[in-house]
Amino acid sequence: MRYPFSEIEPKWQRFWEEQKTFKAVEDYGRPKYYVLDMFPYPSGAGLHVGHPEGYTATDIVCRYKRMRGFNVLHPMGWDAFGLPAEQYAVKTGVHPAVTTKQNIETFRRQMKMIGFSYDWDREVNTTDPNYYKWTQWIFEQLYKKGLAYIAEVPVNWCPELGTVLANEEVPEQVEKGFTVVRRPMRQWMLKITEYAERLLEDLEELDWTESLKEMQRNWIGRSVGAEVRFDVDGADDGITVFTTRPDTLWGATYMVLAPEHPLVDQVTTDGQRADVESYREAAAKKNDLERTELSKEKSGVFTGGYAVNPVNNERIPIWIADYVLMTYGTGAIMAVPGHDERDWEFARKFGLPIVEVIKGGNVEEEAYTDTEHGVAVNSDFINGLGYRKAFEKVVDWLEEKGLGRRKVNYKLRDWLFSRQRYWGEPFPVIHVKHPDGHEEVKLLPEDELPLTLPEVESYKPSGTGESPLATIPEWVETTDPETGLPARRETNTMPQWAGSCWYYLRYMDPYNDEEFCSRQKEEYWGPVDLYVGGTEHAVLHLLYARFWHKVLYDLGYVSTKEPFLRLVNQGMILGEDGRKMSKSFGNVINPDDVIRDYGADTLRLFEMFMGPLEQVKPWNTKGVEGVHRFLNRVWRLYVKDDPDATVAELDATIQDVEPDEESLKLLHRSIKKITEDIEGLRFNTAISQMMIFVNEMNKRDVRPKAVMEIFVLLLSPFAPHLAEELWRLMGNTNTLAYEPWPEYDPALTVEDEVEIVLQVNGKVRDKMTVAKGTSREDLESAARDNERIQSNLEGKTVVKVIAVPDKLVNFVVR
RNA sequence: GCGAAUGUGGCGAAAUUGGCAUACGCGCUAGACUUAGGAUCUAGUGGGCUCAGUCCCGUGGGGGUUCGAGUCCCCCCAUUCGCACCA
Structure with missing residues (x-):
């Protein structure tokens, strides 16, 4: 027999x-707790079982925190700009807003069916002009602060999609068979x-997993080194390189410029020009991916030019090679083949000298690259010094000589913020044509926002590389x-990341027409106390959102340096x-099938029981x-087993x-375990404890009502529909959502008697069994009396x- | 190649500060109730043996520290994820 979940669940949802x-209502006197889910892109496929995993976890925490007296903010919304709806529009002519609306309705319906305790009155939608008005407004603040600029940059152009892609989007599209060119x-x-x-720096103070912080650190890629200028025939300013190993300057036997480096033309001699040109052309045709894929084999061409090594005045040849990237450092390197693996490979291939320093x-x-043990040789005034000291001494010397x-360098690059698409936020910008021919970029006045998307005849890319807006x-x-x-x-629009950079702020004040969020509400609700989402956003979304947040902080619009205090990846x-x-x-x-067959509470419980x-x-x-069997057992624990009954009745054992004493101890141990496990997000072990409780109570003929009532509260964050139903059955007239969370009595969580293990040589x-707290001496003598x-x-x-x-007594014998 | 994480029964997984390894669930075995069971309940379930014993082995592999190691230290191996010519 199954409990009537298909009646109970819709009833409580209603x-x-x-x-x-x-x-959620602002109640400034009460402590707040802000729990955020990464809002989904509402795809046509609807929810899959991956979505409710994180959503259930946060829902449990919210329901628990409410019972703990916190004013909980738990909103949901839609990251609804994006390529799939636009692609569909290109194919069918249906406006992306239409498909987006349908998909959102499906998602919302599915989420409500799982019983999530969102405040649906705070729902946001990134494609709503009332929302993107403020996305545009924030862009204007970025622009005014000098953080947004237009540049002619090599982009990843995808002819089939008729758009450029961000570096991070390239592999995905290439995998789908699209071509991507520079x-x-x-x-x-x-x-x-x-x-x-x-x-x-600010990663330090965040309660995020170490591996996640590490990913962000790697992405930012800070490295400390020095810029060094080399004199060059034919280039007045010489060539500047970035190096983390200025201590190996004496071992620099050649230089390499990136093929796109602006000085290549100047240093190339007439004799080498043809070779250099053809190499540059070949390199330009490759995209980043192809360049790295060919990394196994180094390639390059001699320019014919020479530079002078500033430490020993030796003339060294200048090459170009695509293993040097224009986008990092200065786009030029000094090559130290003795102590850099890439340079070593290159030198071997082209017969360049390798010097040990x-x-x-x-x-x-x-190549010998050990900075821990190596000692400088053949290096003039730093001979005999280790890496650290040699580094400092050389850099001091370089600075002194000018x-x-x-210099500190970062791998992080500026964020390519435009897309040649229709379905995105329009830039609130006009290009004014002055009579003298020059163009001026002007922001739309703030009171004219939002700049809404116009209707278009066709969603197809214009074909010129511009968006359909053109x-x-x-x-x-x-x-x-x-x-x-x-x-x-x-005519460009913003990338999908824009809307998700600040949605957590809009939830705090979603109907505000005057500001993106009132300062008072931001100070109350912010920052997010717990943020749960997938690892796929470990770097980009979280880095971009942190960036915007810091800008808003600098401008005085938000009160904290960081938006998300605690972050967990499901x-x-x-x-x-x-x-x-x-x-x-x-x-x-x-998930719809699971709910149909077993109910939402079962889906929730299983998602949490699967593991950490x-x-x-x-x-x-x-x-x-x-x-599901467990929930049925819970039901039978409380409800009279009467097939003819039309109304559920409390079981006579209650x-x-x-x-x-025994029930009380079991109950209080359970309260302790479940409370601590929810706090630590260990839902699987919390559920185990509930199972232990139920297994034990199942054996009883008499179940004390007071104990059984408290158990319903413990169950309620996990299986809220069933718990509400049982709560009502026990004579309560209101929802249990705001009942105080049960407290445990520590005295009842410990046994008076403990089992002591008696060992000889560890076996x-x-x-x-002795009384708890029995002394060492008494334990030993009791153990000696044991046969x-x-x-x-x-x-x-x-x-x-x-x-x-x-714990134990152990005799060590010989 | 670099970085991070993870390796425990047939499976998903538990195990505060080092102190009874395998809680809880699945599966499996046997039984009860039943016309029936893919319902429910009860018992059992790491491996081995000279098979009920005061036995031996056992947390990816090898060493070490300790009275005592899944847990701490060193060296390997495997898997997963991230980054990948970042000078």
Whole structure:
């Protein structure tokens, strides 16, 4: 027999919705707790079982925190700009807003079916003009602060999609069979690099997993070194390189410029020009991916030019090679083949000299790069010094001579912030054409925002590399309201990341027409106390959002340096076959089916019971049945088993009696365990404890009502529908959502008697039960009286006795 | 190649500060109730043996520290994730 989940669940969902049980209201006197889920892109496929994993975890925490007296903010919304809806529009002509709306309705319906306690009155949608008005407004602040600029940059152009892609989007599209080529284009960029140091430093104070912080650190990629200038025939300013190993300057036997380096033309001699040109052309045709894929084999060409090594005035040849990237450092390096693996490979291939300047390895065999043990040789005034000292001495010397300076470099690059698409936020910008021919970028006045998306005939890319917006002259052509001069609107739109950079702020004050969020509300609700989402956003979304937050902080709009205090990545849920869930494997589990067959509470409970939240784990239908059996058992514990009953009645075993000692102890141990596990997000072990409680109570003929009532509260964050129903059954008239969370009595969580293990040489020989807190001495003498111990000690010499109260006694014998 | 994480029964997984390894669930075995069971309940379930014993082995492998190691230290191996010519 199954409990009637299909009646109970919709009933309580309706109740919560009608009563607005989970509406969050600013109540400035009460402590707040802000729990945030990464809002989804509402795809046409609907929710999959991966979504509810993190959402259930946060829902449990929210329901628990409410019972703990916190004013909980727990909102949901939609990251609804994006390529799939636009691609669909290109194919079918259906406006992306239409498909987006349908998809959102599906998502919302599915989420409500799982019983999540969101405050749906705070729902946000990044494609809503009332929302993106403020995305545009924040962009204007960035621009005014000098953090947004237009640059002609080589971009990843995808002809099939008719758009450029961000570096991080390239592999995904290439995998789908699209081609991606390099092509220079006018783009909006955001100066995230200006915040590199702070984005790195402030990671320290965050309660994020170490591996996540490490990913961000690697992405930012800080490295400390020096810039050094080399004199060059034909280049007045010489060539500046960045190096982290200025201590190896004496070993620099050649230089390498990136093929795109602006000085290549100047240093190239006529004799080498043809070779250099053809190499540069070949390099330009490759995208970043192809360049790295060919990394196994080094390539390059001699320019014919020479530079002078500033430390020893030796003439060294200048090469170009695509293993040097224009986008990092200065786009030029000094090559030290003796002590850099890449340079060593290159020197070997092209027969360039390799000089040892750090002692410790064999530079004929391989590059020696050990900075811990190596000692400088063949290096004039730093001979004999280790890395650190040599580094400092050389840099001091370079600075003194004006040949170089200390420098910190970052891998992080400025953020390519425009896309040639229709379905994104329009830039609130016009390009004013002045009579003298020059163009001026002007922001739209703030009171004219939002600049909404116009209707278009066709969603197809314009084909010129511009977005479909470029095909609507009546939208593009405008006049500057200030000067009356003709102007063009910006036809690029913002990338999908823009809307998700600040949505957590809008939830705090979603209907505000005057500001993106009132300062008072931000100070109350912010920062986010707990943020849960997938690892796929470990770097980009979280870095971009932190960047915007810091800018808003600098401008005085938000009160904290960081937006997300505690962050947890839930692990992916795999298919039953252990592979990633995918249509092509046919192993996708649909939450709707699970809810239909077993109910939402079962889905929630199983998602949490599978294992630790952060771990990757496979789905298992048998396991779903297992937790469903558990919930049925809970139901039977409380409800009279009467097939003819039309209304559920309390089971006769539940009696209003004084709880016995044993039940009380079980209850209080359970309260302790479950409370601590929720705080630590260890939902799987919290559920185990509930199972232990139920297994035990199942054996009883009499179940004290007071104990059984408290258990309902413990269960409620996990299986809220069932818990509400049982709560009502026990005579309560209101929702349990705001009942105080049960407290445990520490005295009832410890046993008065403990089992002591008796060991001889570390092997368990017997056990005995003694009063808790029995002293070492008493333990030892009791152990000596034990028969089995006596027989084991016979004929042996006791060398040592270890007695640990409440644990064990161990005799060490010879 | 670099960085991070993880390796425990047939499977998902537990195990405060080092102190009875395998809680809880799945699966499996046997039984009860049943016309029936893919319902429910009870018992059992790491491996081995000279098979009920005061036995031996056992947390990826090898060493070490300790009275005592899944847990601490060193060296390997495997898997997963991230980065990948970042000078």
